[in-house]
Amino acid sequence: MLKNINPTSTEAWKKLEAHFIETKELHLKDLFKDNPSRKDTFSISFNDVFVDYSKNRITEKTKELLLELAEEVELEDAISKYFYGDKINATEDRAVLHTALRSSSEDEVFVEGKDIKPKIQASLRKIRAFSNKVISGKWKGYTGKSITDIVNIGVGGSDLGPNMAVQALQFYKNKLNTHFVSNIDGDHVVEVLKKINPETTLFIVVSKTFTTDETIVNANTIKDWFLQQGPTIFDVSKHFVAVTANLTEVNNFGIPKENVFRLWDWVGGRFSIWSSVGLSISLSVGFDNFRELLNGAEEMDIHFKNEKLDRNIPVIMALIGIWYNNFYKSQTEVILPYSQYLYKLPVYLQQAIMESNGKGVDRNGNPVNYQTGNIILGSTGTNAQHAFMQLLHQGTKLIPSDFIGYKEPLFKVGNHHKKLMANFYAQTDALAFGQTRAEVHLGLKTSGNQDKINHLLPFKNFKGNRPSNSILFEKLTPNSLGKLIAIYEHKVFVQGVVWNIFSYDQFGIELGKELSKKYFDN
Ligand code: F6P
Numbered sequence: 040m041l042k043n044i045n046p047t048s049t050e051a052w053k054k055l056e057a058h059f060i061e062t063k064e065l066h067l068k069d070l071f072k073d074n075p076s077r078k079d080t081f082s083i084s085f086n087d088v089f090v091d092y093s094k095n096r097i098t099e100k101t102k103e104l105l106l107e108l109a110e111e112v113e114l115e116d117a118i119s120k121y122f123y124g125d126k127i128n129a130t131e132d133r134a135v136l137h138t139a140l141r142s143s144s145e146d147e148v149f150v151e152g153k154d155i156k157p158k159i160q161a162s163l164r165k166i167r168a169f170s171n172k173v174i175s176g177k178w179k180g181y182t183g184k185s186i187t188d189i190v191n192i193g194v195g196g197s198d199l200g201p202n203m204a205v206q207a208l209q210f211y212k213n214k215l216n217t218h219f220v221s222n223i224d225g226d227h228v229v230e231v232l233k234k235i236n237p238e239t240t241l242f243i244v245v246s247k248t249f250t251t252d253e254t255i256v257n258a259n260t261i262k263d264w265f266l267q268q269g270p271t272i273f274d275v276s277k278h279f280v281a282v283t284a285n286l287t288e289v290n291n292f293g294i295p296k297e298n299v300f301r302l303w304d305w306v307g308g309r310f311s312i313w314s315s316v317g318l319s320i321s322l323s324v325g326f327d328n329f330r331e332l333l334n335g336a337e338e339m340d341i342h343f344k345n346e347k348l349d350r351n352i353p354v355i356m357a358l359i360g361i362w363y364n365n366f367y368k369s370q371t372e373v374i375l376p377y378s379q380y381l382y383k384l385p386v387y388l389q390q391a392i393m394e395s396n397g398k399g400v401d402r403n404g405n406p407v408n409y410q411t412g413n414i415i416l417g418s419t420g421t422n423a424q425h426a427f428m429q430l431l432h433q434g435t436k437l438i439p440s441d442f443i444g445y446k447e448p449l450f451k452v453g454n455h456h457k458k459l460m461a462n463f464y465a466q467t468d469a470l471a472f473g474q475t476r477a478e479v480h481l482g483l484k485t486s487g488n489q490d491k492i493n494h495l496l497p498f499k500n501f502k503g504n505r506p507s508n509s510i511l512f513e514k515l516t517p518n519s520l521g522k523l524i525a526i527y528e529h530k531v532f533v534q535g536v537v538w539n540i541f542s543y544d545q546f547g548i549e550l551g552k553e554l555s556k557k558y559f560d561n
Contacts, residue, residue, distance in 0.1 A: 135310070136148060190235065196312075221257075241279075281294045313333055374440070398411055398542070
């Protein structure tokens with residue numbers, strides 16, 4: 040069990056409150072002037088990732104106090120419980136072991152007294168063998184043709200992770216086309232069916248519970264459509280496979296045991312991309328690339344587990360998030376990948392972060408008297424600059440952002456990448472340093488008379504002092520994508536520990552489900 044410590048009762052919290060009052064007016068411009076090597080002071084390098092957190096409204100003292108807070112809530116004890124299979128998802132009486140799914144070490148991990156590693160290895164072998172068979176064309180459909188299209192039928196964690204990763208890794212993809220059906224909206228189903236040929240399509244029904252209405256309704260509609268195209272019920276096994284923990288329901292649906300890829304209750308839906316839920320990723324980019332995704336995440340796990348807290352990427356990012364959320368009372372965080380391949384990352388992270396830490400009750404069952412989970416907003420740069428960045432630059436709210444970028448592009452097209460990254464750096468500078476009235480004035484001088492300049496000055500002013508992190512990787516690869524996702528997974532965990540909430544249940548979605556049944560029956 041995780042410890043049960045109200046963060047506001049710690050000494051560090053009180054010190055942080057006082058420290059906030061002392062430092063809240065400090066401007067990033069002055070902090071950089073006072074310490075020109077601030078970027079060296081506030082950055083972390085680990086393998087192919089560099090995290091620059093110097094453009095945050097923090098001093099060395101802030102960092103020290105935040106680390107004291109981590110110590111007082113016994114974060115290190117929590118980290119070891121997380122990795123070693125304690126039932127930290129206490130409200131569902133489960134361990135949280137997505138980290139075990141990507142572990143290549145020989146170390147055993149026990150759940151209910153049994154080592155789960157052999158099961159994980161067997162499941163990876165099954166994913167590899169199946170992926171090879173489909174990709175090589177040896178797996179045949181009901182008319183003897185090879186598979187050309189994959190349709191992943193799932194919702195939430197059974198859709199968002201594979202969907203995001205398949206898009207993110209398109210550069211590495213093979214000839215198979217991958218589609219995703221998630222919404223219970225029939226239009227979504229029909230639009231996908233319009234694109235595929237039943238003879239050459241493989242459907243993966245992904246549902247941990249195999250009771251999620253969206254997925255089961257969509258899967259039945261698709262199975263009926265499939266059967267109407269000519270094949271018999273005996274052909275279902277050539278075109279339907281399932282990923283689930285519920286063997287009874289999958290059997291009722293008509294998918295044979297040998298077509299089932301297992302999941303376990305210690306894998307949470309929003310952290311399941313590393314399990315058989317990632318089958319469509321392995322099919323799309325090949326098993327070796329899927330394994331690389333896992334390897335990257337495992338590298339980040341090792342860093343998170345072993346690195347000292349003051350040099351630990353997820354810990355530092357989580358604590359800085361708490362600094363803004365609980366002391367500046369900011370409510371939103373923005374995630375800005377400067378790679379079009381990552382356009383689904385913000386939505387994926389919305390579920391991982393908001394479904395986990397959108398909780399208002401602490402581990403005693405009492406309402407919390409402090410803010411918890413943030414609102415997550417995001418889009419790719421530079422598109423975001425032409426959509427919502429105005430509010431970050433000049434709005435009334437303090438919204439910290441994460442800029443994610445790559446030193447090298449995948450396709451080297453003219454000077455596109457140089458321009459893309461010029462925007463990346465320019466945005467973080469503009470947010471942090473803004474522009475003084477004198478600078479604005481200088482810029483306007485050539486463009487009109489003094490009255491006009493005076494009139495425009497307030498509108499063109501940028502106060503700056505808006506924080507950001509820059510997360511820079513060498514290149515977008517399956518491995519670096521794995522690391523990136525794992526950073527955020529661990530950030531979620533750390534924040535949940537500090538906020539003294541249960542991050543791994545999601546009871547908040549149940550009421551709506553129940554009420555929709557009532558409306559449906561009427
Ligand atoms: O949105 C609620 C939720 O339970 C998610 O946590 C989960 O990822 C999703 O539904 C899908 O669940 P299942 O895989 O059981 O269909």
